[in-house]
Amino acid sequence: MKSLRILRRMLVIIIGIFLALKGIGQKIVLATDINTFVELDLSSGSCAILPLQNPCMNQTSGQIFSVALHKDTLYYSTTAGLLYSTVLNQPGTCKLLVNSGISNALTADKNGLLYWMRGTDLVQYDPHHGVLRTIGTVPYPSAGDLIFYNDKLYLASQGLVEININNPAASVVYMQTPNHDFFGLVSIPVSCSNNKIYGIEPDRFGTGSNLVEIDMDNKKVLNTLCSLPESIWDAASITESGLLQGIQVQNLAVQAQCGTVPGNVLVQAAVASNAGIAYTLNNITNATGYFNPLGPGQYSIHMRSADGCAADTTVQVKQFDALDLTMVTTKDTCASGNGTLKITPLKGSSPFSFSVQGQPATSSPDITGLPAGAYRLNVKDVNRCNLDTTFTIGAVSPPVPLDNIKILAASCTPTGGEVTLTYSSPAPGLLGASMDGGAVQATPVFGGLASGTHRLQIVTTSCRYDSIITIAVQPPVVPVISFTNTIPGCTGRNDGAFKMNVSNITSPFTVSVNNSAFSAATTYTGLAAGQYKVAVKDGTQCIWNVQHTLNDFVIIPPxxxxxxxxxxxxxxxxxxxxxxxxxxxxxxxxxxxxxxxxxxxxxxxxxxxxxxxxxxxxxxxxxxxxxxxxxxNTTGAPCDTAYVPTAFTPNNDGKNDLLRPVVNGGIVSFIFRVYNRYGQPVFTTTTAGTGWDGRLNNLPQPAGTYVWYLECIDNQQRKREFKGSVVLIR
Incomplete structure (x- = not known):
């Protein structure tokens, strides 16, 4: 019964409501089963439904399925398996985020990360960076919603399941909910510093849904708050992430006064809504929470949100000595980026951190790998006292021990270029050279280089000299290619051939036909008529492509x-x-x-x-x-008679192999019989053209004389009889 309700409604509801304080703002968005959004107002203690326009409706594919709200950004998935976002009250902000697959129980955490259930898999999506990942499998079915409470994630399932986000397989049942089938879980702020959780279950006596209070701390299901008259698929609120409606300080940074440099304070707080926060220190109010300059002492900071919540905190600004240090540098030799800086702090409290040119700070006072040039240095001690200063790395470079570079252009292949170096003489400390970061070699020739730019490095015992060289492309020798064809012997046959005739080419050359492997063959047989893609590769690996036609056989009437x-x-x-x-x-x-x-x-x-x-x-x-x-009949005899040869030779030479009667066209039927000397019939036929092959029962009969008998019926229905003898010759 529960699974049927899930398929029909999939009620995943995360709502932020303010019941006790009418001055506290609220935003609760419901998705109905008729594919519309409405706003739920509970500030008066009753369930009031207000219309809410969906500016993304014309851009959405599928029925709205599940929703979540983080500050003023509404997220919702559809039955088409797509996840969208829009900023409330800002038309034109609709955005398709990701293909989420068919899923439910959409919610958001304090950082704006989204979570949902896909089957029994817990899925996380970072809408800020577009990263989607499946965290793991929960060992309980998803019957409804996800919600955060006291920084823990809960799922409406067999009761309420506490989800282990780091290891979903270790999730456990947190509390039982006897006689209740919660499809949704709702977070309702009852004050600036307290949220209550409510469950949403189907109205057993109507078509709407009931809002039932859940005491999460004591693991009890309490009373019904109110009923929702609409058929709701899902809902979202600004407190579903577990954030309180009230002010929560998330970051407090205090900078001490260092020497004569004043200190400062930065306080950053958050509320569940998108309401702004005003910060006040020493009667100075701003919206940033940054106060500067501040001398040593204790300060009180008052914070108030635009929706009426307030909070206070205190900070202590201390005073420390200003930082001081000495620096020692070594020069960059041969432009190889090997300059160094050694820093010795004189004042300040360890540990120190050091940052050059705004790069990530390091705890080591020894900075290496610096090319020649001017640099910025920032030093910070454990008390967050800063010192900004500059230093310079000098340069020293002996002359390059090279007199000449000879460059041979490449052909149309990637390996035809060559570089020959002529070193100075003498060249003290010369080790050799490398090309494109390869090994250093003593020989001065680099072959097999592709056209384009290459990095040449001359290496001595004290320096490395880098330069860029360019290998040009030398126009290749264009070969002359012709064909000698042998067309197929008949239409549709595969017995055609062609021979390639190649001249004016750099040897050795190879050939490929229809993308076959290159080989030295120039004659190709067993071919059907058609188009052939022929590629010729010369000795420099240049390739020329030609299209060759082998014509089909054409009949010329003889x-x-x-x-x-x-x-x-x-x-x-x-x-x-x-x-x-x-x-x-x-x-x-x-x-x-x-x-x-x-x-x-x-x-x-x-x-x-x-x-x-x-x-x-x-x-x-x-x-x-x-x-x-x-x-x-050239003899003058009438042709209405019959003739039987006097001898035959059944030796399969194609001549006189059969004994058969010859009758003219006036004979309409006949019977021809042959007998051996014992009177035994050895052959009988009534079919014209059929004769005796000298066999009986497929056995050759002996040579000798045989008697034949022929009875004919002509077209006048006259019967004629003929008989005679014949000699079988072997």
Whole structure:
């Protein structure tokens, strides 16, 4: 039941209210379930709802889900998982801060850091620096709100859970809340120096919510203060961080009088609201809390906030001797930044701190690593007495032991430049030189330098001399690149190739095709037609990129001539076809009846119609032509008879391998049988063109004489019978 209410309303309420003192200011912002903000006024002791305009409504993505208030800045998250901020009563200050994820229980601490629960994870966000981090996992579910009380963080969960911010896993139940399911926790100031905590729970007899007092110190749930008529999703107040409405001194700095220099006092206080504070000392009032000059003695400081709270404190300004010291410097040698300063305090109380040029102070009186020049020094003792003074680091530099620097320009690669040094002679104490912070080397040549600026350092036993040199870029030699192409043998194939021809280049050179590794290869095979990215790298590592096109195969129709010899029906002689093909892609071949023949070679074919495929030497089909083999009888015998050869040789040489009858076109059906010498049938067919291959049950039959019988039915339904013998030759 609780989880259902959480999903529907997620009431996370942190409210700052002033019940007892009508003069104390208040700002309590509620987020309703209809995506609006209202202000809750409890100064009269009743729950009054006042309209509050949301200047960010048109810039917000999602339903308002959870809110927090730190001084006059309102923070709220939405169901879209986004965190926004706006300054109340200042239109145009809406700002999207961060993607917070779906979360609830939004609150703020005294420093303005935000906290919320994402599931069981405790999350912290610094809106001043934009830093988001997950602190850890709390071992209790989040049933409602987070709130600070007496500098501790509490969560509405199974009762009230005290959150260990440093180690959320160590969080424990602080108090039980029997018969109460608090969705929100509310901080209400009852005076300038006291806050009370209230819980918000659903009205068991209505649609609103009840405000119930919680005695945090004695761990008790007390009476109901009032009811809220609205359906509230969340709320925020200026005291949810745990700050009191009254004045709290956060910093008190007292500067003693040092010698004749007067002292001063700086007091900094805070209130939960954004109200200003007036500070008064010796009838002098200001808004900064800084009073100067002040002589030795005790002073009372009165503070009053704009919303009516007051506080007092006292300070003691002491008097000490003025600081005094001596300084000893050593010079910076060879402009290497090795000057030093030694400080000896003469007056003042230790420990001392020393700051040069406004840098962070150090406790050491010995300052090293100083280049030549003028400096500011600030010295401070334990009594915060200050002394400001100046000192100067001198410079000394022997001549550089170098006569000449020879610079060779780089090519288009990062490693082609070179520097050669000519040292003076004699060069006492010379150790060598380094380039770009590298090791010192005795040899005077530095190679493999990229174009641009480099730091050269000459090193002797007493000095280091720094200089900047520039490596220019020498225009590279542009190579001449051409290609010899072998286009693919047919459209869509990957058997194309190209060879690169490279001249006028600095050797050795390498090649890359389509971002492959560079190699010395210049011929590339197995290529499809298309665009290729070619890169050529010369011996100086310069790279030239070219785009090369390998064209696809284009069919050029060949010239085809035919020589046809008709088939003879009586003698069962096949016809012949000889195709001669010429053209741009010669030599050609032609394919007919499942076999391939070179152009000009004769093929033997039974009578019939054929589609002949013309192919190039690379086996690419480029044309098809029809070939017709007619059937005729040159002997004068009628073609309505049948013919069976007298012998056949089934040796798979493509010639006379099958024994089959030859019948003319007038025969509509037939049956052909072959018998061995024992009268056993070895072959039967009724299909034209099908013949006996000399086998029975897939076993070769012996050579010899076999008898055949042929029965035919012509288109006149006349029956004809033929028989004879045939010799099987092995």
């Amino acid at each position: 010239v085809i001539s035919q020589q046809i010899t008709p088939a003879e029906c009586w003698r069962s002689q096949p016809g012949k076809a000889k195709l001669t093909v010429t053209g741009a892609d010669a030599p050609y071949s032609y394919e007919v009846n499942g076999r391939n023949y070179p152009s000009g070679q004769e093929s033997t074919l039974p009578a019939g119609n054929y589609q002949v495929i013309i192919r190039t030497a690379r086996n690419c089909p480029v044309d098809t032509v029809p070939v017709v083999i007619l059937q005729q």
